[in-house]
Amino acid sequence: xxxxxxxxxxxxxxxxxxxxxxxxxxxxxxxxxxxxxxxxxxxxxxxxxxxxxxxxxxxxxxxxxxxx
Numbered sequence: 007x008x009x010x011x012x013x014x015x016x017x018x019x020x021x022x023x024x025x026x027x028x029x030x031x032x033x034x035x036x037x038x039x040x041x042x043x044x045x046x047x048x049x050x051x052x053x054x055x056x057x058x059x060x061x062x063x064x065x066x067x068x069x070x071x072x073x074x
Contacts, residue, residue, distance in 0.1 A: 019059075020034055
């Protein structure tokens with residue numbers, strides 16, 4: 007499986023999110039679930055482009071601030 011080594015500034019892959027913020031890939035997957043997204047007051051912000059999941063760094067930072 008190919009991985010993107012150089013994402014554009016401001017975008018994080020699931021691996022980047024895990025390494026930089028300590029949110030495991032399994033927790034990320036659970037937080038992205040449709041029912042969870044609909045019911046949660048502070049859903050995990052993500053973008054799905056084709057089969058790839060990406061996160062905007064500034065939206066993740068805001069999401070973490072709201073979670074505290």
